Amino acid sequence: xxxxxxxxxxxxxxxxxxxxxxxxxxxxxxxxxxxxxxxxxxxxxxxxxxxxxxxxxxxxxxxxxxxxxxxxxxxxxxxxxxxxxxxxxxxxxxxxxxxxxxxxxxxxxxxxxxxxxxxxxxxxxxxxxxxxxxxxxxxxxxxxxxxxxxxxxxxxxxxxxxxxxxxxxxxxxxxxxxxxxxxxxxxxxxxxxxxxx
Numbered sequence: 001x002x003x004x005x006x007x008x009x010x011x012x013x014x015x016x017x018x019x020x021x022x023x024x025x026x027x028x029x030x031x032x033x034x035x036x037x038x039x040x041x042x043x044x045x046x047x048x049x050x051x052x053x054x055x056x057x058x059x060x061x062x063x064x065x066x067x068x069x070x071x072x073x074x075x076x077x078x079x080x081x082x083x084x085x086x087x088x089x090x091x092x093x094x095x096x097x098x099x100x101x102x103x104x105x106x107x108x109x110x111x112x113x114x115x116x117x118x119x120x121x122x123x124x125x126x127x128x129x130x131x132x133x134x135x136x137x138x139x140x141x142x143x144x145x146x147x148x149x150x151x152x153x154x155x156x157x158x159x160x161x162x163x164x165x166x167x168x169x170x171x172x173x174x175x176x177x178x179x180x181x182x183x184x185x186x187x188x189x190x191x192x193x194x195x196x197x
Contacts, residue, residue, distance in 0.1 A: 008030060008034070011030050012026045012027050012030050013026075015029055015030055054066045056068075058070035058072075058073055060073045060131070061073050061104065061105050061106050061107055062089070062106065062107030062108070062109060062124050062127075063089055063092055063105060063107055064089055072096075072104060072105060073104065078102060078103060078104055079102050079103040079104070080103075080104060080135060080136060080137075081103070081136060081137060081138040081139065082101075082103030082104065082137070082138070082139045082140075082141060083103065083104050083105065083106050083128070083131065083132070083135075083137055083139075083140050083141070084101060084103060084104070084105050084106070084140075084141040084143050085105075085106045085108060085128060085140060085141065085142050085143060085144065085157065086105060086106070086107055086108070086143045086144070087107075087108055087109075087110060087111055087144055087145060087150065087153075088107060088108075088109070088110070089107055091107075091143060092105050092107055095143065101141075103141075106124065106127075106128045106131065107124065108123045108124050108125065108128070108144075108153065109123050109124050110122070110123055111123070111144065111145070111147070111149040111150050111152070111153040112149060112152050112153045112156055113149050120156065123153075125156075125157065125160070128157070129160060129161075132161065132164055137164055138164065138165060139164065139165045139166075139167060140157070140161060140164055140165070140166050140167070141167050141168070141169065142154045142157060142158070142166065142167070142168040142169070143168075143169050144168070146171050146185070146189065154168060170193050171186070171189040171190070171193060172186060172187075172189045172190025172191075172192075172193050173186065173187070173190040
């Protein structure tokens with residue numbers, strides 16, 4: 001069996017490390033890029049090089065941007081009394097797509113995990129506690145996953161906060177969801193979070 005040239009093999013191996021791509025998908029993606037070299041590969045390589053040079057983590061919240069502060073932290077019109085705590089930048093972007101929250105964020109960079117030896121100091125929890133002490137924060141919204149690690153992290157953060165209202169995102173039946181397609185945990189959470197009509 002003939003192998004691809006070494007440069008292509010390296011590119012395939014690197015692409016296979018991306019979430020959602022395995023070796024076969026990476027091979028297909030690389031072959032497509034090679035076929036569309038002028039329209040896709042060259043502009044993609046240039047864009048990746050530019051992002052590699054300019055993008056950095058926000059020193060305040062952990063979002064990504066091109067300056068020391070991300071666009072959200074630099075925006076003086078954002079509500080400063082609330083901080084929504086999320087696990088990752090992708091969660092922050094999902095919240096922003098919903099256009100329902102106009103406060104500030106804090107990206108932890110993961111969740112607490114005893115199995116993976118991830119403690120509070122490996123995350124941005126100390127920075128969150130500093131922000132709550134120095135900024136005029138009246139509410140911390142915990143937007144963490146309904147997993148064991150997510151809930152452990154939420155309880156740890158709630159225990160560390162004193163004098164600040166701590167809330168969490170509602171969990172349960174999604175808009176447009178049908179009960180028959182939901183798991184027992186989701187239905188249980190929806191029952192516990194029920195409200196009057």
